[in-house]
Amino acid sequence: MSSSSVSVLKTLFIVLDCLIVSSVIYTLATDGFPFRRELLTPWMVATLVDFYIDIIPIAVWVAYKEQSWISAVFWIILLLCLGSITTCTYIIFQLFKLSPQQMQDPFYHILLRSDSRTVNQKKRNFSLVVAGRILFTALGCLMLATLLYTLLSDGSPFRRELLTPWLVATLVDFYINIVAIAVWITYKEASWISAFFWILLLVCFGSITTCTYIVIQLFKLSSQEPLYKVLLNSSSRLPDTKMSSNAGVPYQSLS
Numbered sequence: 246m247s248s249s250s251v252s253v254l255k256t257l258f259i260v261l262d263c264l265i266v267s268s269v270i271y272t273l274a275t276d277g278f279p280f281r282r283e284l285l286t287p288w289m290v291a292t293l294v295d296f297y298i299d300i301i302p303i304a305v306w307v308a309y310k311e312q313s314w315i316s317a318v319f320w321i322i323l324l325l326c327l328g329s330i331t332t333c334t335y336i337i338f339q340l341f342k343l344s345p346q347q348m349q350d351p352f353y354h355i356l357l358r359s360d361s362r363t364v365n366q367k368k369r370n371f372s373l374v375v376a377g378r379i380l381f382t383a384l385g386c387l388m389l390a391t392l393l394y395t396l397l398s399d400g401s402p403f404r405r406e407l408l409t410p411w412l413v414a415t416l417v418d419f420y421i422n423i424v425a426i427a428v429w430i431t432y433k434e435a436s437w438i439s440a441f442f443w444i445l446l447l448v449c450f451g452s453i454t455t456c457t458y459i460v461i462q463l464f465k466l467s468s469q470e471p472l473y474k475v476l477l478n479s480s481s482r483l484p485d486t487k488m489s490s491n492a493g494v495p496y497q498s499l500s
Contacts, residue, residue: 329421385456
């Protein structure tokens with residue numbers, strides 16, 4: 246990926262950030278605060294479940310990226326409260342932190358932590374990869390059950406009366422997070438055809454696809470491998486060493 250592609254990503258997430266901020270402000274001005282019981286229709290609840298399940302992998306990445314638990318908790322609270330506003334803002338910060346040297350492999354440096362603790366994995370009595378498989382399988386099943394229950398109890402979601410201002414704003418928020426996940430999937434996939442297939446499923450089925458994709462990627466790792474390797478594509482794992490952005494500290498082999 247070239248520096249021009251990084252510039253495209255910066256522009257994309259700045260525009261998306263402005264879009265969701267404008268959407269929230271407009272909806273607040275025209276429809277009041279969202280904390281009203283009458284807004285919690287069955288499909289609004291299902292949308293919120295979908296939304297927050299998609300927030301979880303982003304929150305896990307943020308927790309991994311941050312150098313301290315204080316900053317991680319701060320960002321995760323913002324993520325839970327402000328949704329894609331926080332997602333876009335956080336990604337924009339990571340993009341602007343890239344040095345000219347890191348532009349040669351920007352996703353590697355955006356996705357991974359920059360300090361040597363990324364490498365020095367202590368042996369644990371449990372596998373984070375296995376825990377991740379269980380967690381995202383459970384979340385995928387939860388969303389599938391929620392979707393089926395809402396379809397059976399409340400009918401089709403494609404009804405005009407369901408499109409309240411706050412549901413529309415929530416959908417905008419949801420799909421901006423989907424864009425961030427879709428960018429990662431595009432980076433992960435070896436071909437544009439497979440990337441397009443997964444993104445189409447992501448747009449249609451939301452967090453069910455997110456969880457399915459993550460579980461598939463986790464099953465490609467052995468249970469003893471570090472969890473962060475799921476972030477990378479196969480080409481990023483090939484080099485034996487990569488240089489940390491901090492004082493030339495080398496990364497050990499990721500394999």
